[in-house]
Amino acid sequence: MAKKSWKDDLIAGITGMVIVIPQAVAFAMIAGLPPVYGFYTAMVTPVIAALFGSSYHLISGPTTAISIVVFATISKFADPVSEIEMYVSLTLVLTFMAGVIQYAMGLARMGKLVNFVSHSVIIGFTAGAGVLIAIKQLKHVFGIPVPHGSSFYDILKYIFNHISEVNWYVLSVAFGTMFIAIIVKLFIKPLSRYYMIIAMVIGSFLAIFLGGEANGIFTVGELPSSLPPFSIPEIHLDNVKNLSGAAFSLALLGLIEAVAIARSISLSTHQRIDSNQEFKGQGLSNIVASFFSSYMGSGSFTRSGVNYQAGAKTPMSAIFAALFLMIVLLLFSNYAAYLPKPAMGGIILLVGYNLIDFHHIKQVIKSSGRELIVLSTTLFGTLFFELEIALFLGIALSLFFYLEKTAKPNIAELGSSENHRFINILRDSKIKECPQLKIVRIDGSIYFGALEVVSDFFNNLYDKEDVKHILIVAKGVNFIDLAGATWLTQEVLRWQERGGGIYFSGLKIVSQQILKNGGFRDEIGLENFYEDKKTAIQSIYDKLNKNICKNCEQRIFDEC
Numbered sequence: 001m002a003k004k005s006w007k008d009d010l011i012a013g014i015t016g017m018v019i020v021i022p023q024a025v026a027f028a029m030i031a032g033l034p035p036v037y038g039f040y041t042a043m044v045t046p047v048i049a050a051l052f053g054s055s056y057h058l059i060s061g062p063t064t065a066i067s068i069v070v071f072a073t074i075s076k077f078a079d080p081v082s083e084i085e086m087y088v089s090l091t092l093v094l095t096f097m098a099g100v101i102q103y104a105m106g107l108a109r110m111g112k113l114v115n116f117v118s119h120s121v122i123i124g125f126t127a128g129a130g131v132l133i134a135i136k137q138l139k140h141v142f143g144i145p146v147p148h149g150s151s152f153y154d155i156l157k158y159i160f161n162h163i164s165e166v167n168w169y170v171l172s173v174a175f176g177t178m179f180i181a182i183i184v185k186l187f188i189k190p191l192s193r194y195y196m197i198i199a200m201v202i203g204s205f206l207a208i209f210l211g212g213e214a215n216g217i218f219t220v221g222e223l224p225s226s227l228p229p230f231s232i233p234e235i236h237l238d239n240v241k242n243l244s245g246a247a248f249s250l251a252l253l254g255l256i257e258a259v260a261i262a263r264s265i266s267l268s269t270h271q272r273i274d275s276n277q278e279f280k281g282q283g284l285s286n287i288v289a290s291f292f293s294s295y296m297g298s299g300s301f302t303r304s305g306v307n308y309q310a311g312a313k314t315p316m317s318a319i320f321a322a323l324f325l326m327i328v329l330l331l332f333s334n335y336a337a338y339l340p341k342p343a344m345g346g347i348i349l350l351v352g353y354n355l356i357d358f359h360h361i362k363q364v365i366k367s368s369g370r371e372l373i374v375l376s377t378t379l380f381g382t383l384f385f386e387l388e389i390a391l392f393l394g395i396a397l398s399l400f401f402y403l404e405k406t407a408k409p410n411i412a413e414l415g416s417s418e419n420h421r422f423i424n425i426l427r428d429s430k431i432k433e434c435p436q437l438k439i440v441r442i443d444g445s446i447y448f449g450a451l452e453v454v455s456d457f458f459n460n461l462y463d464k465e466d467v468k469h470i471l472i473v474a475k476g477v478n479f480i481d482l483a484g485a486t487w488l489t490q491e492v493l494r495w496q497e498r499g500g501g502i503y504f505s506g507l508k509i510v511s512q513q514i515l516k517n518g519g520f521r522d523e524i525g526l527e528n529f530y531e532d533k534k535t536a537i538q539s540i541y542d543k544l545n546k547n548i549c550k551n552c553e554q555r556i557f558d559e560c
Contacts, residue, residue, distance in 0.1 A: 013320025128382025409444020
């Protein structure tokens with residue numbers, strides 16, 4: 001089994017190395033840096049993140065979103081053309097600061113923050129990224145020179161308006177590579193794990209056969225032949241002041257991006273992701289990267305997807321990819337430079353398609369309208385806005401729906417059925433209720449957001465003169481906050497002044513913590529808390545008006 005995993009990781013590493021070559025060039029240029037810095041980042045960050053992170057399949061390195069934010073931040077202080085040395089220096093400082101913030105968040109065990117990123121956000125973000133990745137490859141697939149930095153909408157519009165300019169040689173290489181990959185994966189099982197490499201090799205020969213660059217089939221070009229040099233970031237007070245805000249935003253974006261990718265892949269692998277460890281791994285990878293001429297990195301959707309689909313089993317695949325990239329750049333850069341971009345585009349189209357989880361999307365559509373809104377908002381936000389905005393929109397919307405739901409706890413009025421079981425009075429018209437004791441069950445927490453709904457319910461009961469006593473079946477109350485404890489105490493005292501009372505059965509110990517610590521339980525009266533409903537009714541029955549009991553026809557309690 002160990003040999004098999006090493007073999008799988010080796011194949012995935014080679015595949016990842018091939019994929020990262022054109023991406024490293026593109027992302028470095030997006031960040032305003034010379035292409036060599038993209039390769040340095042692709043060599044350093046994946047190794048450290050793999051060694052200290054928790055995901056088996058997450059591949060870190062240069063990414064689109066991070067590169068865009070780096071350029072937007074550093075270009076305010078230095079020109080990437082005329083002041084390239086200062087530009088690179090500030091970029092390394094920004095990378096170091098963001099890494100320190102990420103590692104500190106990991107030490108502070110703030111990984112729970114990602115628990116607020118719901119399942120639907122992950123599915124929507126993954127699907128949106130898959131579409132975005134595929135769309136951004138269309139210029140390589142059709143051979144149409146889409147303007148650099150075009151948005152999702154602009155790319156589609158430009159290609160539609162220039163569809164007559166399609167380079168059929170380029171299109172043939174892209175689709176030929178893609179179809180070969182599909183055929184090998186689906187129909188040639190002994191070679192299925194090598195389908196990407198086989199397809200890219202055949203695609204390269206197909207490009208040569210069709211005339212190569214003479215017919216517009218361009219390659220990744222000449223590659224640098226050097227390893228990342230060691231340098232110390234210039235940490236000055238002015239730099240820290242100027243870059244602190246951007247460093248925090250980058251750190252948060254990088255963490256959300258990395259953990260979101262790790263969690264999306266874990267939906268298929270069922271691996272448990274340790275968010276705190278992932279925070280530390282990402283932080284360390286960027287800290288170390290800043291000392292080796294590498295800029296800010298994070299988890300890559302494309303390379304992580306390729307890594308998983310190529311059959312990777314352990315983090316060694318990321319280390320293999322980085323090592324192979326070093327070897328290729330040092331020894332075989334001349335050969336790697338002939339890899340055709342259309343072949344890469346065809347493979348990445350497949351990767352983008354496979355990132356769309358159609359099964360879970362159908363489940364969301366069938367099961368929940370609110371979750372569908374969250375998923376759709378995140379998906380379309382990914383396509384039309386910046387990636388971090390899409391994530392924040394999805395998270396904010398899912399939190400809003402969660403708070404809205406918890407702000408409306410279910411309050412059921414209970415009565416006695418024919419077999420003397422207490423159930424919701426809405427379930428059976430024959431259920432009987434005691435005219436003096438109202439029994440209610442609260443399913444939800446009593447906190448500041450839910451007080452309006454709970455308070456209105458009790459006010460309506462208070463207007464009914466016959467009802468003097470209320471028993472709250474509190475097994476479903478998960479927690480009570482300070483605002484809830486204050487209101488609850490005042491409400492109990494109000495009913496006691498009326499000559500009645502409010503009582504609790506089955507309230508969890510954890511839900512009583514604030515009541516106990518704040519002295520609220522003593523104000524309410526310890527005698528008003530019961531372990532179970534039966535004991536509570538036995539005690540409350542003695543407090544009922546016996547004159548009313550004599551003429552009562554309900555007789556729902558054993559004591560009656």
